[in-house]
Amino acid sequence: MEKRKLEINEENVRLDKFVMQEMPNLSRTLIQEYIKEGHILVNGKNEKASYKIKMNDDIEVTIPDNKDMDVLPEDIPLDIVYEDQDVIVINKPSGMIVHPSAGIYSGTLVNALLYHCKDLSGINGVNRPGIVHRIDKETSGLLMVAKNDKAHQSLSEQLKEHSVTRRYVALVHGVIPHTHGKVNAPIGRDVNDRQKMSVTKNNSKEAITNFTVLERYKDMSLIECRLETGRTHQIRVHMSYIGYPVYGDPKYGKKKDDQSHGQFLHAKKLGFIHPTTGEYLEFECPLPDYFQAKLDELKGE
Structure with a gap:
């Protein structure tokens, strides 16, 4: 059973819509059923x-356990970069959701992992076995998965300590004049569009992105x-905030972009200390x- 308390930033909105x-x-039909x-x-x-709803309301959503039983193994091809008895490193394609959530129980990375191997950590429950971290559905690239609880705890701790090496490559609009940049701007839920995030001081958390320009085009x-x-x-x-939105991004980019592949954002490099060998x-x-x-x-332009 999964429970979640929702933060309220606006009033006089229907409960189901909020x-x-x-x-x-979650679909509106499922929400109304809940x-x-x-x-x-x-x-x-x-x-x-x-x-x-009112500003001081306390809203709690509980996802029933019986919905978890719908998560089944599926024979979906995986691009496995590395695997041993503790860890799997996957090169996730754009378009694949990492783990099931309410209303989505098929076609995810977890469905594919359940078919590929039976030994995944159970720390995050049956909907997210082995999942230590996520990348967006339309973001491609490297993701590490834990095959047992010991490995999961080790990798999670490394993430908390920011000792995991993660490098992303992105194609953005605009010619950035400087070679290096740092964006330090807090991110929270967009008050005008609850399906988006934004740079805001309201109910936000610290967010810091460092970037280096690799190539400049027209x-x-x-x-x-x-x-x-x-x-x-x-x-x-962050890149949209500073005026250089990611190409193809359906939420924060430009409508004229080719959005057939989603945002041009790729998790290119991943490094960590092996949970057992220490290597x-x-x-x-x-x-x-x-x-x-x-x-x-x-x-070629």
Whole structure:
């Protein structure tokens, strides 16, 4: 059973609509079903879907355990970069969701992992076995997965200590004049669009992104990013905030972009201390074909 308390930043919104904004993976039909069944409570009470929320309301959503049983192994091909008895490193394609959530129980990386191996850590429950960290659905690249609880605890601690090496490559709009940059701007939920994040002082957390310009084109730049924090959509929000949105980004980019592959953002490098041997391992994967083809096109302009 998964429980979540929702932060309220606006009033006079229908309860079902507000929950859908906060938890976009839930359909409105499912939310209304949860409300009727008492899985969504306001101040500990069962309210109607049409209830208008107030700033001081306490809203708690409970995802029933029986929904977890729908997560099944699926024979989905995996690009495995490294694997041993403790860890798997996957090169995730753009378009694949990392783990199931309410309303989404098929086609995820977890479904593929459950088919590939039976030994995954159980720290994050049956919906997220082995998942130590995530990358966005439309972001491609390297992801580490724990095959047992000991490995999971070790990798999670390394993430908390910021000792994991993670480098992302992104194609952004605009020609960035300086070679290095640092964006230090807090990120929180966008008050105007609950499915987006934004730079804000309200209910936000510290977010720091470092970037280096790798190539400059006619009206775009290729950059490498290093994160000091790991906020939702961090690179996408920060680069849009400073006026260089990621190409192809459906949420924070330009509508004229080719969005068939989502944002051109790739987790290219991943390094960590092996949970058992203590050896430092580092992996790197090439850009997806569509990403490289776009760069070749830009070079030819």
